[in-house]
Amino acid sequence: MTVPVDLNYKSFGQGPPLIILHGLFGMLDNWQTLARRLAADFTVYIVDQRNHGRSPHAEPHDYPTLAEDLRHFMETHWIYRAHLLGHSMGGKTVMQFAFEYPDMVDHLVVADIAPAGYPRRHxxxxxxxxxxxxxxxxxxxxxxxxxxxxxxxxxxxxxxxxxxxxxxxxxxxxxxxxxxxxxYYDAIIGPVEGEPFEGPTLFIKGGASDHITEAHLPQIERLFPHSRLEVMEGVGHWVHAEQPDRFLQLVQAFLPKG
Structure with missing residues (x-):
């Protein structure tokens, strides 16, 4: 059994909890500006995943372990159910978490990543x-x-x-x-699988990114039957950084306020 680590975080605002997870080589600071803007409607937690930012360095680094870190974080902060938003590696973490702990997930937002395996790009x-x-x-x-x-x-x-x-x-x-x-790079680019998550899910794809393709849609629809896909045209993999206003609009329209 993997021992979860205590994740570094910052929180902003008041309202229903929304937890945001960054991607590979990222950290919570990448999301601070957007988190402050979302804090008008939510208690926003931006988190450093293990082996990133100010969170502990520990093995292993795979999605079941990252999901266990997130469960530990939520329980430590008395969060029984939350909206989850993850980009890239963070998107795979929140998908894995939704498979394992569906009752702890309200709405799920996955930014420019599919549950599929990927070639070595890094x-x-x-x-x-x-x-x-x-x-x-x-x-x-x-x-x-x-x-x-x-x-x-x-x-x-x-x-x-x-x-x-x-x-x-x-x-x-x-x-x-x-x-x-x-x-653990092969685990990071590997697929996530589990029982389908029945909750409301939004996938946001960069129109100029190939991280979500037509070939991924059947798998997405099978694992997330109540999902929809929004495409941000002219945007690459860093959807939230390249067009933050448009990204924010999509997230705010999807998440219930209160």
Whole structure:
């Protein structure tokens, strides 16, 4: 039996609980602006998943374990039922949780991910991250220059650099647990399965993203029979970051207030 960890979090607002989970290499800070906007209608909890942000580093890193962390978080905070929103890896965590603990889920929002398995898309990112000599670099700019040799998208470089932290001895560390995420990468990109979740579910797809395709729809409809799909045209995988106003509109229209 995996031992759950105590997840780092921030909370905002008052109202029905809404818990938001970030994706791979992310952290709760990525969602802070949207969380504050949703806090007019909900008590919003943004959470660092294990091996990310300020949450503990621990093995294993697979979806049954991440779901168990979420159950532990809810019980620790006396949350018996909540709306759940997850992006990418976080989307798979909330789907796994909904399969295992359907009575604890009110409405479910899954941002640009299907319950399917995926090919290895992040190997070049891992290669870039492992190339940064954390014990020898003396500035963030040095790390940035190394990442830019491997990664040609400035937005990804900036996203990753948010995880670079200076330690008291002057050396740097990644906030995420890079070796463990690499070790469990096949589990992270693997499918989630379970008894169909009968609750109301919203999938939000980036129109320019291939993380949800026509081929995924039968599986989505089988596992989430009361789901619907909204497509944000002209948007990639980072639906909430690229068009936050439109993303917020979709979420607010779907979730009941009170």
């Amino acid at each position: 190997d070049f990112i891992f290669e870039a991250l492992f190339a940064v000599p954390l014990d020898r670099i003396e500035s963030r700019n040095e790390a940035k220059a190394i990442l830019e040799r491997y990664l040609d998208e400035p937005a990804i470089v900036q996203f990753l650099l948010k995880n670079l932290a200076r330690q008291p001895d002057g050396t740097f560390r990644w906030k995420f647990n890079l070796p463990v995420l690499y070790k």
